[in-house]
Amino acid sequence: MRYLHTMIRVTDPDATIRFFDLLGLKEVRRMENDKGRFTLIFLSTPEDQAIGDRRVEVELTYNWPPEGGEGEAYAAGRNFGHLAYRVENIYDTCRRLMDAGVTINRPPRDGHMAFVKTPDGISIELLQADGPLEPAEPWASMPNTGSW
Numbered sequence: 129m130r131y132l133h134t135m136i137r138v139t140d141p142d143a144t145i146r147f148f149d150l151l152g153l154k155e156v157r158r159m160e161n162d163k164g165r166f167t168l169i170f171l172s173t174p175e176d177q178a179i180g181d182r183r184v185e186v187e188l189t190y191n192w193p194p195e196g197g198e199g200e201a202y203a204a205g206r207n208f209g210h211l212a213y214r215v216e217n218i219y220d221t222c223r224r225l226m227d228a229g230v231t232i233n234r235p236p237r238d239g240h241m242a243f244v245k246t247p248d249g250i251s252i253e254l255l256q257a258d259g260p261l262e263p264a265e266p267w268a269s270m271p272n273t274g275s276w
Contacts, residue, residue: 133170133184133185133186133187134185134186134187134211135186135187135188135189136186136187136188136189136211136246136248136250137189137190137191137248138188138189138190138246138247138248139190139247139248140247140248141167141169141188141190143247144188144246144247144248145169145171145188147230147246147247148171148186148246150224150225150228150230151213151215151221151225151252151254152173152174153171153172153173153186154171154172154173154174154177155169155170155171156170156171156172156177156183156185157169157170158170165191165192166189166190166191166192167189167190167192168187168188168189168190169187169188169190170185170186170187170188171185171186171187171188172184172185172186173213186211210243210250210251210252210253211250211251211252211253212252212253212254212255213252213253213254213255214255214256214257215254215255215256215257216257217256217261218236218239218240218241218242218254218255218256218261219236219239219261219264219267221242221254222235222236222242222244222254222267225244230244231244231245231273231274232244232270232273233245233251233272233273233274233275233276234272234276235266235267235270235271235272236254236256236261236267237263237267237268237269237270238260238263239256239260239261239262239263239264239267240255240256240259240260240261241253241254241255241256242254243276244276245274245276251276
């Protein structure tokens with residue numbers, strides 16, 4: 129058995145692609161299905177792309193709105209859990225996300241772990257590579273915001 133991808137449903141593909149781009153994931157392929165009225169967008173990190181057929185992907189599924197109607201709203205589902213990514217510097221990553229307007233729901237107070245959410249409310253866990261960094265401000269005293 130081989131792991132292929134994790135699928136999340138999205139209501140705004142462009143906003144979600146911009147969010148994952150901040151984390152370093154890039155679109156690697158896209159499939160439009162006119163008959164089924166959906167788009168599948170696959171994202172991957174450059175490191176995973178370099179592995180070739182062992183690529184790990186996030187699949188964004190966008191179900192098109194009915195003709196003349198509005199798109200489907202998805203309930204926030206904490207039962208989904210989260211996606212997790214190892215980052216080279218958790219403080220730099222969180223700063224880049226904050227500067228782009230992303231809320232840091234669980235700041236990396238411990239220099240090791242943080243949580244943010246996609247535009248559709250999917251939790252993303254960020255973990256510091258090679259062990260925790262020394263606690264640093266503003267992260268060390270920053271409170272949690274919302275759920276994660």
